[in-house]
Amino acid sequence: MSEPGYSGPRTPLRAPLEVRVGRAAIVAFALFLMAQTFAHYMQLPPVRAIPAVVLGVAVVALYIWASFLGVRGRRRWWVVGGMTVLVYLPLPLLGEWWAATGVFLAATALGFLARHAVPAFVVVLIAELLKSLSFGDEPAVAMSWILSVAVTSVPLAALTHFAETARVLYETRAELVAVEVAAQRVRAMGELEKILGSRLDTIARQGFTVLGNAEGEAETVKKQLRRMLDVALEAQQEMREFSHRTPRT
Secondary structure, eight states: OOOTTOOOOOOOSSOOHHHHHHHHHHHHHHHHHHHHHHHHHHTSOHHHHHHHHHHHHHHHHHHHHHHHHTOOTHHHHHHHHHHHHHHHTTHHHHOGGGGGGHHHHHHHHHHHOGGGHHHHHHHHHHHHHHHHHHTTOOHHHHHHHHHHHHHHHHHHHHHHHHHHHHHHHHHHHHHHHHHHHHHHHHHHHHHHHHHHHHHHHHHHHHHHHHHHTTTSOHHHHHHHHHHHHHHHHHHHHHHHHHHHHSOOO
């Protein structure tokens, strides 16, 4: 049950600096990896250049979107499946220059699959080896290619882990702050209830006394009413002091 006036932790309009730096690094590195590929395809006739550039943007956008969102559960596998289709399906049409996108699939395996990251990464490297051999590369060249994929994908996956870790830590800190604020409000409400409860009990007892003596001397009734007023003023003063010393968030 939520407390009145409390709507849960507020979501900041801007991500913290660490998250923004990590995300900016991911975008910059991803564009750097695809820069030569884009430059090559843009020199080709539009019939081949346009599909290649569109698919290249889709690969980069899918990785950036997944890294920004911090995908979990089944959505991770949907991202891996989508990336696999984008990396391998256009190969017959776009040729060996499209092989550079294999880095994103390897980074996706390392960055999003958690416990399955290493086995999936090895599978991707094997697929990249077979891809290189299918283009007619010598075994030594194919081994050099998968080494290049591995070395390049590790920093990209590391940046993804950094941005995600920074985001999770920030959200956890915000949730802890919200819990502490809620606990302070509960304690404040308990203390306020004690203050008001004791004073109201006193006023109630004196009120019954006044009612019992309503037919008595006017001076006695006046004194009892004055005592009730004094108790009410003391309660008001205590509430003011309480409100001043209670931390505001």
